[in-house]
């Protein structure tokens with residue numbers, strides 16, 4: 001049987017998959033949200049061949065096509081991806097299996113319980129071709145995780161300023177750090193992860209300090225002057241100052257103030273307002289990873305996994321015990337977003353680690369930029385004792 005696209009060549013009369021069964025199926029037989037949502041969205045009222053109920057049903061051929069997309073995403077033809085090895089069972093290196101063997105393990109965890117449906121699906125999909133996993137040397141999830149770890153490893157221990165020599169730092173699975181950064185840009189634009197911050201939005205800043213009247217004007221609570229900025233953050237290296245703020249006063253206090261720093265018993269909050277509308281990359285809008293059955297989007301699964309790791313790390317608190325090396329990867333991505341002319345961003349929105357429903361804002365403003373581009377409300381300065389919190 002030749003349902004697969006694999007052996008189609010340019011000029012072949014028909015493109016696509018060849019299934020022919022003529023039955024209808026409802027959403028109650030596959031344990032997969034994407035398949036079931038597709039049945040409901042694209043199907044019509046009718047009788048399900050398998051449970052005999054009147055529900056929204058779709059031709060089984062449609063579902064088979066989606067499963068075929070998933071098979072092509074996860075598996076390769078060993079003729080493309082493996083060296084020949086005449087001593088091995090199927091003539092190729094690595095773990096090569098016929099279709100029956102991979103399908104027997106229910107590789108997509110579909111848990112089809114209806115015997116007739118299982119038989120129909122298996123018979124239709126069955127081919128005499130050979131399969132090998134594209135990411136044979138680890139599960140797909142391990143591979144995705146590996147993308148982030150590889151990026152971190154290169155930055156922390158190999159190259160800080162020249163990782164764009166892609167051939168040098170390319171990994172066996174062919175992802176190189178510079179290419180991943182490019183995919184970050186593509187993902188942000190494709191999923192419209194850009195939000196406009198209206199002019200005059202109230203932005204709270206907070207600072208913890210030791211002397212009661214220390215914060216008396218904007219210069220003492222704007223972004224730190226570069227010369228004083230000796231500590232690295234998850235988004236900025238030491239010496240590079242950014243304006244961390246939020247729209248909620250309580251959140252800003254929670255993010256900044258620590259009761260454990262006894263030498264600084266006071267905290268001050270103040271309000272700044274942006275003069276112009278600002279373009280912010282909104283990391284909280286990162287979509288869920290697409291399904292492997294989603295032909296138009298499954299190629300972006302890996303970069304969305306990668307960005308999830310970035311988004312999660314950006315929100316983590318800065319800890320004294322952390323090595324500054326830990327922050328390099330998030331700093332590099334932040335800098336890439338900051339200076340990328342196609343994104344043209346003034347800052348980013350990201351989840352708070354202190355309150356999972358709340359959002360923090362970082363503006364790409366150093367001390368001077370923050371004083372020039374933001375209006376300061378002197379009357380908003382409010383200093384309190386931390387022990388009263």
Ligand SMILES: [Zn+2]
Pocket residue numbers: 025026027028029048049050051052053
């Ligand atoms: Zn049914």
